[in-house]
Amino acid sequence: MEAISEVPAREVGRVVQDFIDDGAVEVVVERAPDGTFRVTRVS
Protein backbone atom coordinates (compact mmCIF):
# COMPACT_ATOMS: atom_id res chain seq x y z
CA MET A 1 0.00 0.00 0.00
CA GLU A 2 1.13 3.49 -0.75
CA ALA A 3 -0.52 6.74 0.22
CA ILE A 4 -0.27 10.49 -0.30
CA SER A 5 -1.67 12.45 2.63
CA GLU A 6 -2.74 16.09 3.11
CA VAL A 7 -3.78 16.39 -0.55
CA PRO A 8 -5.80 19.58 -1.24
CA ALA A 9 -9.21 18.95 -2.83
CA ARG A 10 -8.19 20.49 -6.17
CA GLU A 11 -5.19 18.12 -6.45
CA VAL A 12 -6.99 14.85 -5.63
CA GLY A 13 -7.83 14.06 -9.28
CA ARG A 14 -4.24 14.51 -10.35
CA VAL A 15 -2.88 12.24 -7.59
CA VAL A 16 -5.46 9.57 -8.45
CA GLN A 17 -4.43 9.85 -12.12
CA ASP A 18 -0.75 9.46 -11.11
CA PHE A 19 -1.56 6.26 -9.23
CA ILE A 20 -3.52 4.95 -12.22
CA ASP A 21 -0.65 5.81 -14.59
CA ASP A 22 1.60 3.87 -12.17
CA GLY A 23 -0.61 0.79 -12.73
CA ALA A 24 -3.01 1.05 -9.79
CA VAL A 25 -6.24 -0.96 -9.99
CA GLU A 26 -7.92 0.30 -6.81
CA VAL A 27 -7.41 3.74 -5.28
CA VAL A 28 -9.20 4.95 -2.12
CA VAL A 29 -9.77 8.63 -1.35
CA GLU A 30 -10.53 9.56 2.28
CA ARG A 31 -11.38 12.96 3.72
CA ALA A 32 -9.27 13.97 6.72
CA PRO A 33 -10.65 16.06 9.63
CA ASP A 34 -8.65 19.08 8.44
CA GLY A 35 -10.44 19.08 5.07
CA THR A 36 -7.54 17.63 3.08
CA PHE A 37 -7.63 14.17 1.51
CA ARG A 38 -5.60 11.00 1.79
CA VAL A 39 -5.22 9.07 -1.46
CA THR A 40 -4.21 5.41 -1.02
CA ARG A 41 -3.27 2.91 -3.65
CA VAL A 42 -4.79 -0.36 -2.43
CA SER A 43 -3.76 -2.60 -5.33
Next chain:
Amino acid sequence: MHKVLTTALALFALLLGGCKSLDTRKEDQLARVARDWCLTIRASQVLPVYPLTEDLQVGDVFLVETAIEDEVHDLEAKGFLPLDNVVARLQPTGWETFYNGAYGVADNSVLPRQWQFPQPPPSSAPLTAWTTAPGAAFPTYTFQVKKGEGATLAIPIQSVPVGLSLLQTGDAYGMVNIASASTYGLPIAVLEPQINAWAADNRDFLKQYGPRTTTDKHGKEKMEQHYLRMVYRVYVAGGVNVSLIDNRSAGARGDAGASKPVALFDAGETSEAADAAKNYASMLSSLSQSVASATPGANVTFASASSRGVAMNETFPRPLVIGYLGFDLPITADGRLGPAMPTHARVTGQDVAESTAVFGADSNADALRAWLDTEPGNREKLTQWLNTNAEGLSVTALLNGNQYNLLRAKALQDLEVQ
Protein backbone atom coordinates in the same frame (compact mmCIF):
# COMPACT_ATOMS: atom_id res chain seq x y z
CA MET B 1 78.28 3.04 7.84
CA HIS B 2 75.70 3.05 5.09
CA LYS B 3 75.16 -0.67 5.59
CA VAL B 4 74.62 -0.23 9.34
CA LEU B 5 72.10 2.54 8.72
CA THR B 6 70.23 0.42 6.17
CA THR B 7 70.10 -2.53 8.57
CA ALA B 8 68.85 -0.29 11.39
CA LEU B 9 66.15 1.17 9.14
CA ALA B 10 65.13 -2.31 7.99
CA LEU B 11 64.88 -3.49 11.62
CA PHE B 12 62.84 -0.42 12.56
CA ALA B 13 60.50 -0.99 9.59
CA LEU B 14 60.13 -4.65 10.58
CA LEU B 15 59.33 -3.68 14.18
CA LEU B 16 56.84 -1.08 13.01
CA GLY B 17 55.27 -3.54 10.59
CA GLY B 18 55.08 -6.18 13.31
CA CYS B 19 53.31 -3.79 15.69
CA LYS B 20 50.91 -2.69 13.01
CA SER B 21 50.19 -6.27 12.08
CA LEU B 22 49.52 -7.15 15.74
CA ASP B 23 47.25 -4.12 16.12
CA THR B 24 45.38 -5.03 12.95
CA ARG B 25 44.96 -8.62 14.13
CA LYS B 26 43.69 -7.40 17.49
CA GLU B 27 41.28 -4.97 15.84
CA ASP B 28 40.05 -7.67 13.47
CA GLN B 29 39.49 -10.06 16.35
CA LEU B 30 37.69 -7.40 18.41
CA ALA B 31 35.51 -6.46 15.48
CA ARG B 32 34.70 -10.09 14.71
CA VAL B 33 33.66 -10.96 18.27
CA ALA B 34 31.55 -7.79 18.52
CA ARG B 35 29.94 -8.65 15.19
CA ASP B 36 29.23 -12.25 16.20
CA TRP B 37 27.57 -11.08 19.40
CA CYS B 38 25.48 -8.57 17.47
CA LEU B 39 24.54 -11.09 14.79
CA THR B 40 23.00 -13.32 17.48
CA ILE B 41 20.77 -10.46 18.55
CA ARG B 42 20.04 -9.54 14.93
CA ALA B 43 19.10 -13.14 14.14
CA SER B 44 16.12 -12.55 16.41
CA GLN B 45 15.02 -9.58 14.24
CA VAL B 46 16.26 -7.16 16.90
CA LEU B 47 18.79 -4.36 16.39
CA PRO B 48 21.71 -4.87 18.81
CA VAL B 49 22.92 -2.32 21.33
CA TYR B 50 26.68 -2.27 21.64
CA PRO B 51 28.06 -1.69 24.19
CA LEU B 52 25.27 -2.81 26.50
CA THR B 53 23.61 -0.02 28.44
CA GLU B 54 20.80 0.48 30.91
CA ASP B 55 20.12 3.94 29.55
CA LEU B 56 17.99 3.23 26.48
CA GLN B 57 14.21 3.43 26.68
CA VAL B 58 11.09 3.27 24.57
CA GLY B 59 10.51 6.87 23.49
CA ASP B 60 14.19 7.71 22.93
CA VAL B 61 14.66 9.69 19.72
CA PHE B 62 17.90 9.78 17.75
CA LEU B 63 19.01 11.83 14.77
CA VAL B 64 20.33 9.57 12.02
CA GLU B 65 22.67 11.30 9.63
CA THR B 66 24.09 8.32 7.83
CA ALA B 67 22.86 7.55 4.34
CA ILE B 68 20.91 4.32 4.02
CA GLU B 69 23.66 2.62 1.99
CA ASP B 70 26.21 3.55 4.69
CA GLU B 71 23.89 2.29 7.42
CA VAL B 72 23.50 -1.03 5.60
CA HIS B 73 27.29 -1.19 5.32
CA ASP B 74 27.70 -0.38 9.06
CA LEU B 75 25.18 -3.04 9.99
CA GLU B 76 26.89 -5.66 7.83
CA ALA B 77 30.44 -4.72 8.86
CA LYS B 78 30.02 -3.96 12.58
CA GLY B 79 26.78 -5.79 13.29
CA PHE B 80 25.14 -2.81 15.02
CA LEU B 81 24.03 0.73 14.25
CA PRO B 82 25.67 3.50 16.28
CA LEU B 83 23.19 5.42 18.43
CA ASP B 84 25.19 8.54 19.09
CA ASN B 85 22.95 11.55 18.44
CA VAL B 86 20.19 11.50 21.01
CA VAL B 87 17.69 14.27 20.30
CA ALA B 88 14.96 13.73 22.86
CA ARG B 89 13.47 11.30 25.36
CA LEU B 90 9.69 11.28 25.14
CA GLN B 91 7.61 9.86 27.98
CA PRO B 92 5.06 7.99 25.87
CA THR B 93 1.46 7.38 26.91
CA GLY B 94 -0.81 4.50 26.00
CA TRP B 95 0.76 1.72 28.12
CA GLU B 96 -2.35 0.70 30.00
CA THR B 97 -4.42 0.25 26.83
CA PHE B 98 -1.66 -1.72 25.10
CA TYR B 99 -0.98 -4.08 28.02
CA ASN B 100 -4.59 -4.16 29.16
CA GLY B 101 -3.57 -3.93 32.82
CA ALA B 102 -1.18 -6.94 32.67
CA TYR B 103 2.46 -6.99 33.92
CA GLY B 104 1.62 -4.47 36.62
CA VAL B 105 1.06 -1.74 34.02
CA ALA B 106 -1.63 0.72 35.08
CA ASP B 107 -2.86 4.04 33.74
CA ASN B 108 -0.36 6.01 35.81
CA SER B 109 2.59 3.68 35.11
CA VAL B 110 5.91 5.19 34.12
CA LEU B 111 7.83 2.57 32.18
CA PRO B 112 10.44 1.27 32.62
CA ARG B 113 10.90 3.19 35.88
CA GLN B 114 8.51 1.00 37.85
CA TRP B 115 10.60 -2.05 36.91
CA GLN B 116 13.98 -0.31 37.29
CA PHE B 117 13.24 1.36 40.62
CA PRO B 118 10.33 -0.45 42.30
CA GLN B 119 8.61 1.24 45.24
CA PRO B 120 9.19 0.50 48.06
CA PRO B 121 12.83 -0.29 47.19
CA PRO B 122 13.74 -3.97 47.86
CA SER B 123 16.31 -4.43 50.63
CA SER B 124 17.92 -7.49 49.00
CA ALA B 125 18.57 -8.81 45.49
CA PRO B 126 17.01 -8.55 43.01
CA LEU B 127 16.90 -4.79 43.38
CA THR B 128 14.75 -4.36 40.28
CA ALA B 129 11.32 -5.67 39.31
CA TRP B 130 12.06 -6.69 35.73
CA THR B 131 10.74 -10.18 36.47
CA THR B 132 7.21 -8.73 36.29
CA ALA B 133 7.83 -7.34 32.75
CA PRO B 134 6.98 -9.43 29.64
CA GLY B 135 9.57 -12.19 29.11
CA ALA B 136 11.81 -12.77 26.09
CA ALA B 137 14.37 -15.39 25.02
CA PHE B 138 17.34 -15.36 22.65
CA PRO B 139 19.31 -18.10 20.91
CA THR B 140 22.67 -19.21 22.28
CA TYR B 141 25.70 -17.30 21.04
CA THR B 142 28.89 -19.24 20.31
CA PHE B 143 32.32 -17.71 19.91
CA GLN B 144 36.01 -18.50 19.68
CA VAL B 145 38.58 -16.46 21.59
CA LYS B 146 42.31 -16.11 21.56
CA LYS B 147 43.39 -14.16 24.63
CA GLY B 148 46.65 -12.92 23.15
CA GLU B 149 44.72 -11.03 20.48
CA GLY B 150 42.61 -9.15 22.98
CA ALA B 151 39.29 -10.76 22.12
CA THR B 152 38.19 -10.76 25.74
CA LEU B 153 37.83 -6.99 25.65
CA ALA B 154 35.23 -7.18 22.91
CA ILE B 155 32.89 -9.44 24.83
CA PRO B 156 30.54 -7.17 26.74
CA ILE B 157 30.43 -9.52 29.74
CA GLN B 158 32.93 -10.22 32.49
CA SER B 159 32.61 -14.01 32.81
CA VAL B 160 34.73 -14.61 29.72
CA PRO B 161 38.01 -13.11 30.99
CA VAL B 162 37.32 -14.70 34.40
CA GLY B 163 36.83 -18.13 32.80
CA LEU B 164 39.87 -17.77 30.56
CA SER B 165 42.03 -16.84 33.53
CA LEU B 166 40.76 -19.79 35.54
CA LEU B 167 41.36 -22.25 32.72
CA GLN B 168 44.74 -20.62 32.17
CA THR B 169 44.17 -20.70 28.46
CA GLY B 170 44.09 -18.08 25.79
CA ASP B 171 42.42 -20.32 23.26
CA ALA B 172 38.85 -21.29 24.06
CA TYR B 173 35.48 -22.08 22.54
CA GLY B 174 32.55 -20.47 24.32
CA MET B 175 28.79 -20.30 24.48
CA VAL B 176 26.71 -17.46 25.88
CA ASN B 177 23.08 -17.86 26.79
CA ILE B 178 21.25 -14.59 27.47
CA ALA B 179 19.34 -15.11 30.71
CA SER B 180 16.41 -13.39 32.38
CA ALA B 181 15.47 -11.42 29.28
CA SER B 182 12.49 -9.07 29.32
CA THR B 183 10.91 -6.77 26.78
CA TYR B 184 8.41 -3.95 26.61
CA GLY B 185 7.22 -1.59 23.93
CA LEU B 186 4.40 0.30 22.27
CA PRO B 187 2.98 0.03 18.73
CA ILE B 188 4.12 2.47 16.07
CA ALA B 189 0.54 3.71 15.60
CA VAL B 190 0.49 4.85 19.26
CA LEU B 191 3.92 6.47 19.17
CA GLU B 192 3.77 8.17 15.75
CA PRO B 193 1.25 10.87 16.78
CA GLN B 194 3.35 11.55 19.89
CA ILE B 195 6.58 12.04 17.92
CA ASN B 196 4.69 14.17 15.39
CA ALA B 197 3.41 16.37 18.23
CA TRP B 198 6.98 16.72 19.51
CA ALA B 199 8.15 17.53 15.97
CA ALA B 200 5.51 20.26 15.65
CA ASP B 201 6.97 21.92 18.77
CA ASN B 202 10.52 21.57 17.46
CA ARG B 203 10.07 22.43 13.78
CA ASP B 204 12.79 25.07 13.74
CA PHE B 205 15.28 22.57 15.12
CA LEU B 206 14.25 19.91 12.58
CA LYS B 207 14.39 22.36 9.63
CA GLN B 208 18.17 22.32 9.93
CA TYR B 209 18.13 18.66 8.98
CA GLY B 210 15.90 18.83 5.91
CA PRO B 211 17.05 16.97 2.78
CA ARG B 212 19.90 18.51 0.81
CA THR B 213 22.13 17.58 -2.07
CA THR B 214 25.82 17.12 -1.40
CA THR B 215 28.78 16.24 -3.54
CA ASP B 216 30.80 13.16 -2.68
CA LYS B 217 34.59 12.87 -3.00
CA HIS B 218 34.22 11.74 -6.63
CA GLY B 219 32.30 14.91 -7.47
CA LYS B 220 29.01 13.05 -7.84
CA GLU B 221 25.89 14.71 -6.48
CA LYS B 222 23.84 12.74 -4.01
CA MET B 223 20.83 13.24 -1.78
CA GLU B 224 21.38 13.51 1.95
CA GLN B 225 18.29 12.60 3.92
CA HIS B 226 18.13 12.81 7.71
CA TYR B 227 15.79 10.70 9.82
CA LEU B 228 14.51 10.69 13.35
CA ARG B 229 14.80 7.18 14.78
CA MET B 230 12.40 6.39 17.61
CA VAL B 231 12.82 3.35 19.83
CA TYR B 232 9.49 1.53 20.18
CA ARG B 233 10.60 -1.71 21.89
CA VAL B 234 13.65 -2.66 23.95
CA TYR B 235 15.00 -6.01 25.11
CA VAL B 236 16.63 -6.19 28.51
CA ALA B 237 18.83 -8.99 29.92
CA GLY B 238 19.37 -9.67 33.60
CA GLY B 239 22.51 -11.73 33.03
CA VAL B 240 24.25 -14.34 30.95
CA ASN B 241 25.21 -17.97 31.34
CA VAL B 242 28.66 -18.54 29.90
CA SER B 243 30.34 -21.88 29.10
CA LEU B 244 34.01 -21.96 28.14
CA ILE B 245 35.80 -25.02 26.83
CA ASP B 246 39.57 -25.03 26.59
CA ASN B 247 40.47 -25.59 22.95
CA ARG B 248 43.69 -27.32 24.00
CA SER B 249 41.61 -30.06 25.64
CA ALA B 250 39.76 -30.76 22.40
CA GLY B 251 42.59 -33.09 21.38
CA ALA B 252 44.52 -35.61 23.49
CA ARG B 253 45.30 -34.53 27.06
CA GLY B 254 48.89 -34.35 28.15
CA ASP B 255 50.90 -33.17 31.12
CA ALA B 256 53.52 -31.28 29.23
CA GLY B 257 54.46 -27.92 30.73
CA ALA B 258 53.92 -26.58 34.20
CA SER B 259 50.93 -27.89 36.17
CA LYS B 260 48.02 -25.55 36.81
CA PRO B 261 47.98 -23.80 40.19
CA VAL B 262 44.17 -24.07 40.45
CA ALA B 263 43.15 -27.71 40.92
CA LEU B 264 39.93 -27.93 38.94
CA PHE B 265 37.60 -30.88 39.21
CA ASP B 266 38.35 -33.97 37.12
CA ALA B 267 35.56 -36.57 37.37
CA GLY B 268 37.75 -39.20 35.74
CA GLU B 269 39.96 -39.46 38.82
CA THR B 270 37.26 -39.61 41.50
CA SER B 271 36.23 -42.98 42.94
CA GLU B 272 33.58 -42.16 45.57
CA ALA B 273 30.48 -40.61 43.94
CA ALA B 274 29.08 -39.15 47.18
CA ASP B 275 32.35 -37.56 48.13
CA ALA B 276 32.75 -36.31 44.58
CA ALA B 277 29.40 -34.50 44.65
CA LYS B 278 30.16 -32.95 48.04
CA ASN B 279 33.64 -31.90 47.04
CA TYR B 280 32.36 -30.59 43.74
CA ALA B 281 29.70 -28.37 45.36
CA SER B 282 32.24 -27.11 47.85
CA MET B 283 34.75 -26.37 45.09
CA LEU B 284 32.15 -24.42 43.03
CA SER B 285 31.23 -22.37 46.08
CA SER B 286 34.91 -21.63 46.80
CA LEU B 287 35.50 -20.63 43.21
CA SER B 288 32.53 -18.26 43.21
CA GLN B 289 33.68 -16.64 46.48
CA SER B 290 37.22 -16.39 45.20
CA VAL B 291 36.12 -14.65 41.97
CA ALA B 292 33.77 -12.32 43.89
CA SER B 293 36.60 -11.15 46.15
CA ALA B 294 39.12 -10.84 43.30
CA THR B 295 36.89 -9.01 40.79
CA PRO B 296 34.54 -6.59 42.52
CA GLY B 297 31.59 -5.70 40.31
CA ALA B 298 31.56 -9.04 38.52
CA ASN B 299 28.68 -11.03 39.95
CA VAL B 300 29.80 -14.42 38.67
CA THR B 301 28.88 -17.80 40.17
CA PHE B 302 30.14 -21.13 38.89
CA ALA B 303 27.63 -23.72 37.67
CA SER B 304 30.25 -26.30 36.76
CA ALA B 305 34.01 -26.50 36.48
CA SER B 306 36.52 -29.06 35.31
CA SER B 307 40.04 -28.99 33.98
CA ARG B 308 38.55 -28.87 30.44
CA GLY B 309 35.96 -26.15 30.86
CA VAL B 310 33.89 -23.95 33.13
CA ALA B 311 30.25 -22.81 33.13
CA MET B 312 29.36 -19.60 34.90
CA ASN B 313 26.22 -17.61 35.61
CA GLU B 314 26.80 -13.87 35.51
CA THR B 315 24.16 -11.55 36.87
CA PHE B 316 24.41 -7.91 35.81
CA PRO B 317 24.23 -5.51 38.80
CA ARG B 318 21.23 -3.98 37.00
CA PRO B 319 19.55 -5.43 33.88
CA LEU B 320 20.96 -4.02 30.64
CA VAL B 321 19.40 -3.28 27.28
CA ILE B 322 20.83 -5.64 24.66
CA GLY B 323 18.63 -4.78 21.68
CA TYR B 324 15.82 -2.59 20.42
CA LEU B 325 13.32 -2.06 17.65
CA GLY B 326 12.82 1.36 16.16
CA PHE B 327 11.19 3.22 13.33
CA ASP B 328 12.57 5.98 11.15
CA LEU B 329 10.80 9.15 10.04
CA PRO B 330 12.33 11.23 7.24
CA ILE B 331 12.72 14.94 8.06
CA THR B 332 11.20 17.13 5.36
CA ALA B 333 12.53 20.48 4.13
CA ASP B 334 10.02 22.41 6.24
CA GLY B 335 10.87 20.49 9.43
CA ARG B 336 7.94 18.09 9.37
CA LEU B 337 8.19 14.32 9.59
CA GLY B 338 7.41 11.88 6.79
CA PRO B 339 5.92 8.39 7.11
CA ALA B 340 7.23 5.96 9.73
CA MET B 341 9.33 3.08 8.41
CA PRO B 342 10.59 0.22 10.60
CA THR B 343 14.37 0.63 11.01
CA HIS B 344 15.15 -3.07 10.77
CA ALA B 345 13.17 -3.44 7.54
CA ARG B 346 14.73 -0.30 6.07
CA VAL B 347 18.35 -1.23 6.75
CA THR B 348 17.93 -4.86 5.76
CA GLY B 349 16.33 -3.93 2.46
CA GLN B 350 12.92 -5.46 3.20
CA ASP B 351 9.72 -3.98 1.82
CA VAL B 352 8.13 -1.51 4.17
CA ALA B 353 4.43 -2.37 4.53
CA GLU B 354 3.01 1.04 3.75
CA SER B 355 4.65 4.15 2.49
CA THR B 356 2.99 7.50 3.04
CA ALA B 357 4.20 10.78 1.61
CA VAL B 358 2.84 14.18 2.57
CA PHE B 359 1.56 16.05 -0.49
CA GLY B 360 3.78 18.86 -1.70
CA ALA B 361 3.99 19.01 -5.50
CA ASP B 362 5.73 21.96 -7.19
CA SER B 363 6.51 23.29 -10.68
CA ASN B 364 9.14 20.57 -11.13
CA ALA B 365 6.40 17.97 -10.64
CA ASP B 366 4.36 19.69 -13.39
CA ALA B 367 7.40 19.68 -15.68
CA LEU B 368 7.99 15.97 -15.06
CA ARG B 369 4.30 15.16 -15.72
CA ALA B 370 4.39 17.10 -18.99
CA TRP B 371 7.59 15.26 -19.98
CA LEU B 372 6.01 11.88 -19.13
CA ASP B 373 3.07 12.73 -21.45
CA THR B 374 5.24 13.65 -24.43
CA GLU B 375 6.58 10.14 -25.07
CA PRO B 376 5.40 6.73 -23.81
CA GLY B 377 9.03 5.63 -23.26
CA ASN B 378 9.71 8.45 -20.79
CA ARG B 379 7.92 6.65 -17.92
CA GLU B 380 10.30 3.70 -18.33
CA LYS B 381 13.26 6.13 -18.35
CA LEU B 382 12.03 7.73 -15.12
CA THR B 383 11.44 4.32 -13.52
CA GLN B 384 14.99 3.27 -14.35
CA TRP B 385 16.33 6.56 -12.99
CA LEU B 386 14.40 5.96 -9.73
CA ASN B 387 15.85 2.43 -9.47
CA THR B 388 19.32 3.98 -9.53
CA ASN B 389 18.71 7.07 -7.41
CA ALA B 390 15.87 6.23 -5.02
CA GLU B 391 15.22 2.51 -5.08
CA GLY B 392 11.68 1.54 -4.06
CA LEU B 393 10.20 4.98 -4.67
CA SER B 394 7.23 5.12 -7.06
CA VAL B 395 6.68 7.74 -9.75
CA THR B 396 3.53 8.88 -7.92
CA ALA B 397 5.45 9.45 -4.67
CA LEU B 398 8.19 11.30 -6.54
CA LEU B 399 5.67 13.59 -8.24
CA ASN B 400 3.57 14.31 -5.15
CA GLY B 401 5.74 13.88 -2.06
CA ASN B 402 6.75 17.07 -0.30
CA GLN B 403 10.02 15.53 0.88
CA TYR B 404 11.07 14.65 -2.67
CA ASN B 405 11.36 18.22 -3.99
CA LEU B 406 15.15 17.99 -4.30
CA LEU B 407 14.90 14.58 -5.89
CA ARG B 408 12.49 15.98 -8.50
CA ALA B 409 14.96 18.75 -9.32
CA LYS B 410 17.72 16.17 -9.70
CA ALA B 411 15.52 14.02 -11.96
CA LEU B 412 14.83 17.02 -14.21
CA GLN B 413 18.53 17.71 -14.44
CA ASP B 414 19.68 14.12 -14.98
CA LEU B 415 16.97 13.33 -17.53
CA GLU B 416 17.52 16.67 -19.27
CA VAL B 417 13.87 17.63 -19.04
CA GLN B 418 13.35 21.13 -20.46
